[in-house]
Amino acid sequence: MTSKSDERHFELSINGNRHRVTDSYPGESLLTVLRDRLGLTGSKGACEEGECGSCSVLLDGNLVCSCLVLAASVTNCSVVTVEGLGGSTDVQTAFVESGAIQCGFCSPGLIMAATNLLERTPEPTVDEIREGLAGNLCRCTGYGRIIDAVQVVVQQRKNGRS
Template sequence: MPRIRVEVDGTAYEDDVEPRLLLVHYLRDRLGKVGTPVGCDTTNCGACTVLMDGLSVKSCSVLAVQADGRDITTVEGLGGDHPMQRAFHEDHALQCGYCTPGMILASIDLLRDNADPSDGEIREGLEGNLCRCTGYQNIVRAVRRAADEMRRPADQRPAGQEVAP
């Protein structure tokens, strides 16, 4: 059985894993990171999106062995006070919440590449993540709000509101 070493949400793990174990199942079943939902298991919905070395990946399409030596960030790793999480809350960018972890992490990756996206660029950047409830208007608004906040210099943000990762 292959042995992997992975850092998840700032904590190092070393585990033996089945060669065909999907990263989403490793995160949920082995590490208890249940904030990463299993959606479609076919990469269509994006609910299971996590950041791997800062890039968004659908964890149902990545084997745990492929994460060996990588840094994984789940929605739990954001700590509940990331600007994107606050923006999703403040702009009511969720209803049932099932897609929200993947949307948040995909949005963070989007802003890594484009700090000031247009509404069209946000929609295009998130097209691999599906939401059946919201109609996307508030999601786009939330990403714009978070982008504005994340572009502000650290000394102009409210105390305790760091931008990570």
């Protein structure tokens, strides 16, 4: 059966919780709804066209730019944002400790992307890290410490610490 959802009032499943969205404008992105309607400001917006990756979230386990997702179209999906990671995953800790964070605006998106990359490719080569994170712009770090952070996680997981 074709299901139809109202585009202004709908429910989303985010980080395991159902959230009611009301009075959304037609065409609002998932990013806008997360930030402006639900107060989940961990996902950042820096381009609103899928170029910077700051708004990366997991949609049914897939990494997407939430700015390119029509919010009202994903009522039947499970969304995980940076807030859903819990705050102290090994990826997050490695980013903090490796110097991968400066201004930090790109960090939530990069952490989502790195988390997803390591799920898909548990032991990525440097090239695979680069290809996996190419959709996340960082203007501060020059990426060196970001690659380092991902490699730290890989090493820790191999050593059984996570």
